[in-house]
Amino acid sequence: MEIFEEQGLGIARIRIQESDSNYNYIAWCEETRECAVIDPIDPIVLLNFIRDRDLMVKYVINTHCHPDHISGNDPIIKVALTSISKILVHPEGIERVSPRSSTVDEGDIIKVGNQEIRVIYTPGHCPEHITLLAGNCAFVGDTLFLSGCGNTKFRGVPEDLFHSIDGKLRPLPDDTRIFVGHDYAEKNLRFALDLEPGNEAAQSKLEQVISETTEGNEPAPTTIGEEKSYNPFMRYDVPEVVEKLKKKNPELDTSPVEVFKELRSLRDTWT
Numbered sequence: 001m002e003i004f005e006e007q008g009l010g011i012a013r014i015r016i017q018e019s020d021s022n023y024n025y026i027a028w029c030e031e032t033r034e035c036a037v038i039d040p041i042d043p044i045v046l047l048n049f050i051r052d053r054d055l056m057v058k059y060v061i062n063t064h065c066h067p068d069h070i071s072g073n074d075p076i077i078k079v080a081l082t083s084i085s086k087i088l089v090h091p092e093g094i095e096r097v098s099p100r101s102s103t104v105d106e107g108d109i110i111k112v113g114n115q116e117i118r119v120i121y122t123p124g125h126c127p128e129h130i131t132l133l134a135g136n137c138a139f140v141g142d143t144l145f146l147s148g149c150g151n152t153k154f155r156g157v158p159e160d161l162f163h164s165i166d167g168k169l170r171p172l173p174d175d176t177r178i179f180v181g182h183d184y185a186e187k188n189l190r191f192a193l194d195l196e197p198g199n200e201a202a203q204s205k206l207e208q209v210i211s212e213t214t215e216g217n218e219p220a221p222t223t224i225g226e227e228k229s230y231n232p233f234m235r236y237d238v239p240e241v242v243e244k245l246k247k248k249n250p251e252l253d254t255s256p257v258e259v260f261k262e263l264r265s266l267r268d269t270w271t
């Protein structure tokens, strides 16, 4: 587990054992101790943390409703129940969570103590996907990963994912910190280097990630600026990437959306 601190906002990032490299997050207001639990899987670990830090659960927020992002909702709400606790999801996902839930959509502000979390609607990995922006920290769920993006195999639409990344996430300020739903960093960076063998940012990030994990640590959260330098799913308009794909598939339409879709399907079968 790691703790981050950003202007009165505390963030705990918890790697869940025996999961698909999932991270759970707790974000809290340091002044009021109110917190939001994001994408809970392991209620015991989360509830222990909440108790030890003397936090009050105001919201459980699901970036999306795949089972590995909502399975801890009900135990958390049951144990940490207060008159103000609620589960929040996008309207497209409301039927996948318990009836004690409310909806949030693009532009909504979620107040957690004196902290504000802005909702950005980022469909594509699945129709109900939202990103949560607190100050310069973005909880991107499975929309974006270190050097990758979510797949579209389970209710996803690649065009929608392109528009979410191109229109909503890539334009965020370069120093926006990215808190992802899963750690697939090493394999994603190897995929990036397969496409762009000369990409020095990808090479040095891979070396950094290998040294972090060799020492038993998690890869540090990255930023939008860093991702733009090596993440293929933010580099669909970089000539080297387009050329490489065109060589593999001379018929390829090189518009950004088609390049993005080609990248997504290549990554689906890349080993």
Ligand SMILES: [Zn+2]
Binding pocket: 064, 066, 069, 125, 142, 150
């Ligand atoms: Zn997912």
